[in-house]
Amino acid sequence: MFQKIIAFFFFTIFSFQIALAQEVQPQFSPQVQKAKNQIQLTFNTLFQSNDTNKNTKVDPALKQLLLQNNEEKIKEYLDQQQNLFLKQINRYIKQGDPSASLALLEFALFSQDSELKEQVDLRPIQKLSNQNDAYASYLLAQYYSNTERYIPLLEKAGQQGSAAAQMTLADEYGFRLPVEQQDTQKAEFWANKAKQNLGEAAYTEQKCALANCDLEEFEMVDFSKITQQ
Known part of the structure; x- marks a missing residue:
């Protein structure tokens, strides 16, 4: 099971890893960016090597589970973090934050979740697109x-x-x-x-x-x- 988790994230990293340093940067609201940063930290921690700089930020809870090599708990934690992220983003969408819709579509594409992708309301994103985003x-x-x-x-x-x-x-x-x-x-x-x-x-x-x-x-x-x- 854990190998399947690794395979999934390994594939999605190669699909979405390339972030152009000079690329036009999306503008997310502070609350959305905070949620994105947390899930990003979780993903980064999952793939940190043993010789990573000790000052590099990590998700401490996930880091501990990785040290314990508890595959079941690792998967459970990853699911929890994803569900928490989606819950937060959907709440911000209901509050009328268009950048939350952008983050939801980004995550749906990142995770290759076709069901989640179909649930995304594209109208706020289309509006941003028409505003030269x-x-x-x-x-x-x-x-x-x-x-x-x-x-x-x-x-x-x-x-x-x-x-x-x-x-x-x-x-x-x-x-x-x-x-x-x-x-x-x-x-x-x-x-x-x-x-x-x-x-x-x-x-x-x-x-x-x-x-x-x-x-x-x-x-x-x-x-x-x-x-x-």
């Missing part, structure tokens, strides 16, 4: 599996300044889309946009980042629609 547009693109809706939203995010969207579009038009939809000029256009946004060196670094993942620190941001491949 690049991250909202990017997550909306990830919500859809059909190219007809996915690509326009991804292009919207790219035009709004999302380097992740720009890099993804370069790959989509370069080789991911069906051959008849691939477009060399568009691929080059979006690659150049990303290079202008990030700088040549940072662009190259991010393109290579999947081969150099640091499993001790990651963000719940999808780099390139890996979950839909």
Whole structure:
């Protein structure tokens, strides 16, 4: 059972690990950011190695369970933390916090939970997208599996300044889309946009980042629609 837990988190980390340092940063309310920080701390603690800096922040409860190597209690604790996070986020959504809806969709995509994904009210996120929120547009693109809706939203995010969207579009038009939809000029256009946004060196670094993942620190941001491949 514990191996399945590890396999699940290992896969989701590779799907959402890449957080561009120069990426347009989403603006979450303080209460939502606090909830996100806690669940992030739990995930980071799960994958810390033995030689991690002693000053690195950890989830003390999970750290103790990991030291005890109690698989059943570890799974129970992870479930509790996830449920607590979702409870908090849903409460903030009811209070009218649009960034909570954004966090819920982010988590649904991160955890690849199709049932949770279908429960997300997209209207607050669509409103943020229409207010020039690049991250909202990017997550909306990830919500859809059909190219007809996915690509326009991804292009919207790219035009709004999302380097992740720009890099993804370069790959989509370069080789991911069906051959008849691939477009060399568009691929080059979006690659150049990303290079202008990030700088040549940072662009190259991010393109290579999947081969150099640091499993001790990651963000719940999808780099390139890996979950839909």
